[in-house]
Amino acid sequence: MDVIYDDKTMADLPISASSVTRVPLEAFAGQCQRSMQPLVDSITYFSTATLEEDQVRQFLREPAQATPRSLLEKIPPIRLVLVPFIEKGSGGSTDYVSFERPASTKSLARSAFELEEAVFIFLSAEGQDVADYHYWFYNGIAEQAASRVDEAAFARFTGLVADELSRNARGEVDERSYQLKQKVSRKQRLPGSDSKLMQEYFRQALEDTLTLYLHGLCCDIDVEPGSRQLASRYLRKRLELLQEVFPPNPGYNVFPAEPKQREENPEA
Numbered sequence: 001m002d003v004i005y006d007d008k009t010m011a012d013l014p015i016s017a018s019s020v021t022r023v024p025l026e027a028f029a030g031q032c033q034r035s036m037q038p039l040v041d042s043i044t045y046f047s048t049a050t051l052e053e054d055q056v057r058q059f060l061r062e063p064a065q066a067t068p069r070s071l072l073e074k075i076p077p078i079r080l081v082l083v084p085f086i087e088k089g090s091g092g093s094t095d096y097v098s099f100e101r102p103a104s105t106k107s108l109a110r111s112a113f114e115l116e117e118a119v120f121i122f123l124s125a126e127g128q129d130v131a132d133y134h135y136w137f138y139n140g141i142a143e144q145a146a147s148r149v150d151e152a153a154f155a156r157f158t159g160l161v162a163d164e165l166s167r168n169a170r171g172e173v174d175e176r177s178y179q180l181k182q183k184v185s186r187k188q189r190l191p192g193s194d195s196k197l198m199q200e201y202f203r204q205a206l207e208d209t210l211t212l213y214l215h216g217l218c219c220d221i222d223v224e225p226g227s228r229q230l231a232s233r234y235l236r237k238r239l240e241l242l243q244e245v246f247p248p249n250p251g252y253n254v255f256p257a258e259p260k261q262r263e264e265n266p267e268a
Contacts, residue, residue: 023097026115028122059082076118077119079120080121083098084098086123109124149206157209171230172205173229217249
C-alpha cells in the first residue's frame with residue numbers, strides 16, 4: 001500500500017512520527033481509540049496514513065463485508081490499526097509501532113492483543129499489496145475465532161485432522177501448521193489428542209484453515225499444489241465444516257457455484 005501521512009491525522013495523536021520513531025502497541029492503541037472510524041458491524045479502523053476511497057474499499061471495506069456475521073458475533077469487537085511498520089519486541093516484551101523500517105528479523109506484518117473488551121489488530125501497511133494485506137487481515141480475525149470456537153465445533157474439526165493423520169495425509173494449509181504437523185509426524189507414536197503438542201497443532205490447523213476460508217469468501221485465490229500442501233479432498237472437508245460453523249453472508253461462497261442441472265433431458 002502506498003501511503004501518505006496526514007499531518008492533521010497524526011496531530012490528533014499525542015505521539016507522532018515527528019517526535020518518536022517507535023511506540024509500544026498498547027500505548028498507541030489507547031491513544032488512537034477516540035479516532036476510530038466505523039467500517040462494518042463490530043469492526044472499526046484507524047490509519048496513520050491518508051487513504052483514498054479506493055484504498056479504503058480494497059483494503060478495508062471489501063474484506064470486512066465478506067467476513068461472516070456469524071463469526072463476528074462470537075468474537076470481541078475488532079479495532080483495526082494500520083501503521084507504517086510493526087517491530088517485534090525483544091525477549092517477549094511488547095511489539096512496537098515503528099515509523100522507520102525495522103530490520104527484517106524484527107519486522108512483523110501483524111500483531112494483536114485485547115484491550116478494554118476489544119481486540120486490536122495492528123497491520124503493517126507500508127509496501128503491502130492487496131492480497132498480502134487481505135491474508136494478514138483474515139489471519140488476525142481467524143486467530144481470534146480459533147481460540148473461541150465452541151467445543152463441539154472444535155471436536156468436529158479435530159476429528160477431521162485426526163482422520164487425516166491416521167491416513168498419513170501429507171502437507172498442511174500454511175507454514176505454521178505444517179511445521180507442527182512435522183513435529184507430530186516425527187513421533188514414533190502419535191501423541192494423544194489431549195497432549196500439549198496435539199492441541200497446539202489442532203488449534204493452529206484450525207487458524208490456518210479458517211484464514212483460507214475467510215480469504216476465499218472475499219477473493220478468488222489459488223491453492224498451489226505440492227508436497228507441503230494438504231490434498232484437496234481433505235481441505236474441502238475442512239472448508240465444508242467451517243462453512244457450516246460460520247455460514248457466509250448472503251451473496252458470498254467459498255466454493256464455485258455448482259452448475260444447475262437442466263430440468264429437461266438434453267436429448268429430448
